[in-house]
Amino acid sequence: MRAVDINERSPWQDITEGNKIYEAATSRNFCTGEWRTSTPEFDREKCKQCLLCVPVCPDSSIPVKNGARDEFDYDHCKGCGICAKVCPFGAITMREGK
Ligand code: SF4
Ligand code: SF4
Secondary structure, three states: OOOOOOOOOOOHHHOOHHHOOOOOOHHHHOOHHHHOOEEEEEOOOOOOOOOOHHHHOOOOOOOEEOOEEOOOOOOOOOOOOHHHHHOOOOOEEEEEOO
């Protein structure tokens, strides 16, 4: 099955039976962060780069570059708030809305 551009209308021939997913990692092709109703915000001044927030994110939306966490991947973050709960330094706060 080919990757689908969300702005493109999918012909019925491209829709799998029962909308089953046959390939891994296809979620990267979709901006599922659009479902979000609350949004994590990251305070770089408070962050101690302990990286505790990274493995708990169910959507792998906290990228790490050169051993340090980077800005959220808002294309895929669904706003569950787990990262804000685990941060021991209060560096993540949840804001209502996208
Ligand atoms: S709010 Fe949830 S989905 Fe978004 S970055 Fe935090 S843990 Fe990940
Ligand atoms: S848990 Fe908090 S302090 Fe640790 S890396 Fe994440 S935002 Fe920074």
